[in-house]
Amino acid sequence: MTTRFSLNQWTTRHWPMPDLLAGCASAGVHGVGLWREPVAEYGLARTAKLVRDHGLAVTSLCRGGFFQNPDALDDNRRAIEEAAALGTPVLCLVSGGLPDGSRDLDGARSRVADLLAELAPYAGEHGVQLALEPLHPMYCSDRCVVSTLAQALDLAAPFSPTQVGVMVDTYHLWWDPDVWDGIARAGAEGRIALFQVADWVTPLPEGVLTGRGMLGDGRIELRRFREAVDATGYTGPVEVEIFNDELWAMPGPAALDLALSRYAQHVA
Template sequence: MSLERFSLNQWTTRYWPLPDLVAGCAEAGVTGVGLWREPVAEYGLARTAKLVRDAGLTVTSLCRGGFFQQPDAIAENRRAIEETAELGAPALALVSGGLPEGSRDVDGARQRVADALAELAPYAGRYGVRLAIEPLHPMYCSDRCVVSTLDQALDLAAPLPAAQVGVMVDTYHLWWDPGAYAAIARAGAEDRIALFQVADWITPLPEGVLTGRGMLGDGCVELRRFRTAVDEAGYTGPIEVEIFNDDLWAMPGAEALSLCVARFAEHVT
């Protein structure tokens, strides 16, 4: 496996300006990038689409939609779907959101996710965009994501067309789950795998857990086992390296990218 499946998620090199990121990827032979809505909006949506297209890169996903506990979630997610389509990305990453402020009703929060997906899926279909439900580690359940396992994500996707709603496999969030590999096989059988992301889990976690993802090979995740399982499930698409880590963010962008590529070859492929 060569670099054709490697994709650099923009947040891995968070402070690398978008034009420099695009030029650096092109120079390194990396053809895929996963983008985030905030820096895209700052640079300009149409301008970003042209920049990436002119450099010969493919946008592998846009992050993120979801956060369905917010009162304006449906309208905001419609805008995110439109942005995904304009960038030519096949998938919009969905982080479902946590509990509304003051609420303890986790079942109600999960039902809200299901209702939102039912409303948004046809809209995504009209734009040729696939909603990629991303389960997050259970420690994020209260505030960021009430969907914690791949099976939960698949159950939410099940009533809706696979072309409109899929799931994301993220090693950082799923490595702990004893049912993860069976769920990956299920996702493949149901044609639901929309995206595959890799990062490692380091112990002990840094104080700021949101920036505690490890460089590939620095932690305890069986990265190659995940990649093999996803391949065997029939997924042949991009593999995004998405690492939130202060030390990595402090590195020059080109240096961080080079390290990611080397570790990807060593631990994932």
């Protein structure tokens, strides 16, 4: 089961790219989820070569979306091209929130559908699956107007599963009483692009964005999620994505070791 473990780059946010990739390879980790900003900083071609040199697979690229921005279409096309260059089949899409000054939630969701229609064929041409990621409702106003798996699946429905899928992230979906039906539906439709894990700790820290808990430190039935996803036939990577200031302060190898240990205890 640990062969499915993938380390999302943001879990060890301050680990330099060469050290991150070398550290994963040394630890026997086969997959990494990368982020566009550090990839751009290190260089797209250099990153792709170093990934190959270490025998790693890029399990996802974060992120596209943020469709409320005026340049969203062009930026997302670039993100698709970057994902293809890295050889990853999955581009994570965080839909974005409301435009500045707007209260038109329905309009923001309609814009997500409209831009998906523009981007899905382009993604298909590049061999990249757009992975809509529902975020917890507390992020609806500024980061993601897609809050449930059912919403994400409805938005994906007009398109081929090879072009548009969904992400199942425990941190964002654990609260939803319909999540188990949603996972079953996503699997039946062949739309589970990636499974991500983090835990929910309470009380939430002041900085909500960096409030994800290490696996086993919170309230989520992590193994139940993994078993539900697996029951649909999903056999892909399990990506550990944790935004946490204390974890970011740790040396990269120590944070990776902790994540591997907790993954074995609480997910595998």
